[in-house]
Amino acid sequence: MITAHRALKAAGKYVSRGILAAKAALGVRAGRHCTACGRDVVGFFRYGDCADWGCPACQASPRERLVNYLIDGAILTLPAEDGAILHMAPGEASLVTRFRTAVCDYVPADLDPSRYAVAGMHRIDLMDIDERGRFDLFYASHVMEHVPDDAHVLREIFAALNPGGEAWLIVPLWDKPTEDGRPGMSAREREKRFGQWDHVRQYGPDFADRIRAAGFDVEVLRASDQPASEVIRLGLGEMVFRARKPLARG
Ligand SMILES: [Zn+2]
Known part of the structure; x- marks a missing residue:
């Protein structure tokens, strides 16, 4: 549109x-x-x-540069070579290359794989990932604001990860609490309210609580927490919600 x-x-x-x-x-x-x-x-x-x-x-984009910066600085760590990565909506070319090079089991995927010119695309619906304990890293940037039921998707991601595995999630944010769209909300209303016609909600900083509710430990890695000179020189922006599936569930 x-x-x-x-x-x-x-x-x-x-x-x-x-x-x-x-x-x-x-x-x-x-x-x-x-x-x-x-x-x-x-x-x-x-x-x-x-x-x-x-x-x-x-x-x-600023968020693509932030993720590369965090990996370069070993703040975020890629899985070992025998690990597996599920990369949803793989539109960030530098990360496709990094992830594919890092592990032998790299799965680029989308609900509509034809939208991406990436080799080996899979069709995956986040509402029904249908994988259990396979992945060591799940990456999705600006995806969660499109899914119909994010609590369900977060539980699906949790189940698809190995214990100790991580999800790196980036979403558009405002500084107010998360607002979920009403069922039946028109595309025009969503565009007006959430900035894009196909965004079904607008997240706030409480996104971290939703991730925790699925069983994850959460750490927020903000561009604004990095050294100011580097933020400007490298043009870093946004923040990564780093969700870790605990090794043992108590
Ligand atoms: Zn560049």
């Missing part, structure tokens, strides 16, 4: 990318760095309200 709001965002992105390209052509110093592609860049292009959004070289 194309709306005036989205068209405006796209236009802003286009103009901002043009400015960056002109700066690079003029030899402006590449004082920023993209953790997703490893390139030095003159800046990140604007998208919507975020002035430092996309990498001009690889399109990586």
Whole structure:
């Protein structure tokens, strides 16, 4: 669904990318760095309200750069080579490469696999993952705000993980409590209320409580908690909810 709001965002992105390209052509110093592609860049292009959004070289978003930063700094740890990763909605190319390289059992998946040009795509409905104790890492960025019943999906993710396994979840956030959409809410209402027509809820910081309710231990890794100079230089944004399935359930 194309709306005036989205068209405006796209236009802003286009103009901002043009400015960056002109700066690079003029030899402006590449004082920023993209953790997703490893390139030095003159800046990140604007998208919507975020002035430092996309990498001009690889399109990586602030959250994609944050996850790469956390892995590079060993704050987040990838599973061992014999481990398994389930990567939902694998639109972040740098993470597809990292995850695929890290483990022998890499499963890129989506409800509609045809949307992704990633080798070996699987069709998985998060409402019915149908895997038990298979995965060591579950990764989903901006996915949970689309699922009909997030409590159920979180329990499905919990069941699909090995004990000690982790889910790294990123969702769009506001600073108010989570608001679930009403059944039968129109696409137009959802766009107005939650910022996108296919978002069925808007999460707040209490997303962590919902993850805990499924049995996980939760740690929140915020871009804003990283050293300020690095946040700016690397254009980091958003936060990762790191959910760990306990080794033994008491
Ligand atoms: Zn990049």
